[in-house]
Amino acid sequence: MIPPAIRRSLPLLALAGALLLPAGCSANRNREIGVYSGRHYNTDKELYARFTERTGIRVRLLEGKDDALIERLRSEGKTSPADVLVLVDAARLDRAAGMGLFRPTRSAELERDVPAHLRDPQGRWFALTRxxxxxxxxxxxxxxxxxxxxxxxxxxxxxxxxxxxxxxxxxxxxxxxxxxxxxxxxxxxxxxxxxxxxxxxxxxxxxxxxxxxxxxxxxxxxxxxxxxxxxxxxxxxxxxxxxxxxxxxxxxxxxxxVNISGAGVTAVSRHPQEAAQLIAFLASPGGGRGYAEANNEYPLKGAGGNPIxxxxxxxxxxxxxxxxxxxxxxxxxxxxxxxxxx
Ligand SMILES: [Fe+2]
Known part of the structure; x- marks a missing residue:
């Protein structure tokens, strides 16, 4: 366990290695989205890689403590490379929404896959796991x-x-x-x-x-x-x-x-469509299996297949x-x- 004083002084975990490049998608070489994530599970990265394979959209990931990421996004303002902000806990998502960090997103897929009580009524964030x-x-x-x-x-x-x-x-x-x-x-x-x-x-x-x-x-x-x-x-x-x-x-x-982890498209995103596509993928039953179950969380609906x-x-x-x-x-x-x- 890391004492809080040291933990506070730790820099954000910059994961340069998380630039996930699929083979043979030259047409999409310039399609890349930035993801700031308060989740810190290796199993998440496999999901981002699968998304890239499927869509050709690359994911540049920065992991950190939720509150530090909120602060970073806020201070970066329009220059932020973040298109998606992933946070743990409903209260943090609500706070980030209140600070204007998310832009409302309308998506038929998200509205189908995320039960209404697990997403923001204004579409600013959506649960991904329970x-x-x-x-x-x-x-x-x-x-x-x-x-x-x-x-x-x-x-x-x-x-x-x-x-x-x-x-x-x-x-x-x-x-x-x-x-x-x-x-x-x-x-x-x-x-x-x-x-x-x-x-x-x-x-x-x-x-x-x-x-x-x-x-x-x-x-x-x-x-x-x-x-x-x-x-x-x-x-x-x-x-x-x-x-x-x-x-x-x-x-x-x-x-x-029941609490959630969830995500929204950032207000400053330059690729809001691709960002929403990633969130929809993570919230879908197929994507959610990796995101939730691999970390022993519950998917958005049902109990999932994790034997434990x-x-x-x-x-x-x-x-x-x-x-x-x-x-x-x-x-x-x-x-x-x-x-x-x-
Ligand atoms: Fe936790």
Whole structure:
């Protein structure tokens, strides 16, 4: 884990090697789009290569932290080479839209493949993958059947056993925003206070160490995105994490909070048509399989074919729209801070 101070000073990861050139498409040599992406998964690059193969449109990729990319795009203004901005989390997409960084896009394919509650009503951004913020429990400490809803995490049985990531995590901010929309301010405030009262401090800085701590019995229960657990189970973060993940159970609260990663065409794009073509490809069932499932996320519709996710079992999405979550982010953050969720 990289300490935040060092992480902040790390330059954006410029991936010069990600210029993906297909063989034999000389007619399209000048068709190239710039993609700024807050996703950082090798499996994404295979998808961009497939898009290039199919269309002849080359992808020049710059990966970085979501907030740094937003800032970069804003400061570059009209000189930015970015045609597509890919971000993780509904709140960030909403913020970038509010800053005027996206241009509205109309596309019959996108409207067909991206359910309405997973895209901006004005067409500024579209979800590409879904991620569920689920409960993980160590069954030696907390009976999995004792957790049915997010509200159960605030119950007295979890006193000192609950572990949470800090409130700077946009994932938790969006969960609280989601609860605000569903349950209203008073109930959500009470819930957040109950969570904080149950928390075994200090707060964690990321999901994997939190899942690890639940697996090894330091914590009885926690909240994490399921793709991290899947990654651990697949051995993606080492044998020790794989063993820890096998000790925990994933519990989907009923209904479950679903967040997204998504993308939009930038306001300054010089190739908006090609940019929209890439987004439509990534959102299509074929493209989405690589983008979502290879990173253990859920595709836009259905559960997909990832066997680890299938083992987690089904979940019921609560249906809160990504746009609503984005709009409630500020209120969620102030509520968390007031309750001492640091
Ligand atoms: Fe993540």
């Amino acid at each position: 991620r569920v913020r689920a409960v993980v429990v160590n069954p030696k400490l907390v009976p999995p059947a004792s957790i049915r809803t997010y509200a159960d995490l605030a119950g007295p049985a979890l006193k000192g056993k609950l572990c949470l990531r800090n409130s700077r995590s946009v994932y938790n901010q969006s969960l609280v925003a989601d609860q605000l929309i569903q349950r209203g301010e008073a109930a959500t405030r009470q819930w957040v206070e109950g969570l904080v009262a149950n928390t075994r401090q200090p707060f964690f800085t990321s999901d994997i160490p939190l899942a690890r701590a639940v697996g090894d019995g330091t914590c009885g229960a926690g909240l994490v995105n399921t793709y991290y657990v899947a990654r651990m189970l697949a051995g993606g973060s080492g044998a020790a994490d794989q063993a820890a993940a096998r000790q925990l159970r994933v519990v989907f609260p009923e209904p479950a909070h 996710l299938r083992d987690f079992g089904p979940f019921t999405a609560d249906g809160v729209s990504a746009a609503q979550m984005g709009a409630a982010n500020r209120q969620a953050v102030s509520l968390m801070q007031a309750a001492g969720w640091n």
